[in-house]
Amino acid sequence: MNCAKRAQVGLVRIVNVACGGHLMYSLNPKDSMLVLHENVTASPYLGASTIEAQEGVAIEIAEAVVGALKGELAASAVNAPMVPAEVLSELAPFVLLAEKLGKLTMQLVAGGSGMQSVKITYASCRGQDDLNTRLLCAMITKGMIEPISSVFVNLVNTDFTAKWRGLKITEERIVLDGSPEKPLERVTPPDGLPHLTMVGSFGVDVSLEGHLTLCEQVDKPGIIGKVGSILGVRNMNVNFMIVGRIAPQKHAVMTIGVDGEPDTESLKQIGEIQAIEEFCFP
Structure with a gap:
């Protein structure tokens, strides 16, 4: 019986029906009928009952709060989409990627103007029931909403903020089995950083x-x-430039990496190039 931190009421009745278990009590009674009962195993309440434990709990809580305010994962949060530690270690490389893809999505659709729904598709060799995507979905949603929201967006309020903005998030899980229709492909970036490999039907x-x-x-x-x-001309150094296309002289996607953030005038001039139909700076 895990009763309460406060003093128990009706001890006689509890003793009469006691048939084993554990009891926590508010004080340390020496001659309590509960402690002396042969079918009861009593133990003190261990919720930071010593000065050292209280200090440890206080430090742990403070560190968790600071981490959460920084946008980091809070392992002890009860109202955030958390996953078991062994699953988290597997998903860790995709967490940052998910948030960045969310931010990129909003830029690719003109800052999210008029967007009402988003469909997230996960392709994995893991079975549908064995693929925990709650954290990834929350990070994608956070990445989409944060740049256009006037409130601080975190893992706790992402769902609420999305619904408040009228944005519907749906998920689809595809199991890759190695067949020609669902081939398996492993891509390992040499730098170990999140990579973008497709923009629409264009490979990058x-x-x-x-x-x-x-x-x-x-x-x-x-x-x-x-x-x-x-x-x-603006002294912006280009560190790479990749063009993804389906056929020559048709539509293409050009991805440019620069060492610093381009200024407004540079972006304006790029947008005025006749052949460029749309561009974004995520």
């Missing part, structure tokens, strides 16, 4: 670290040079 391979500019454009000569010149 870029790290999501640092400053990126994505341009949807007509694939024609001179576009790369024009964008590079605009950034160069």
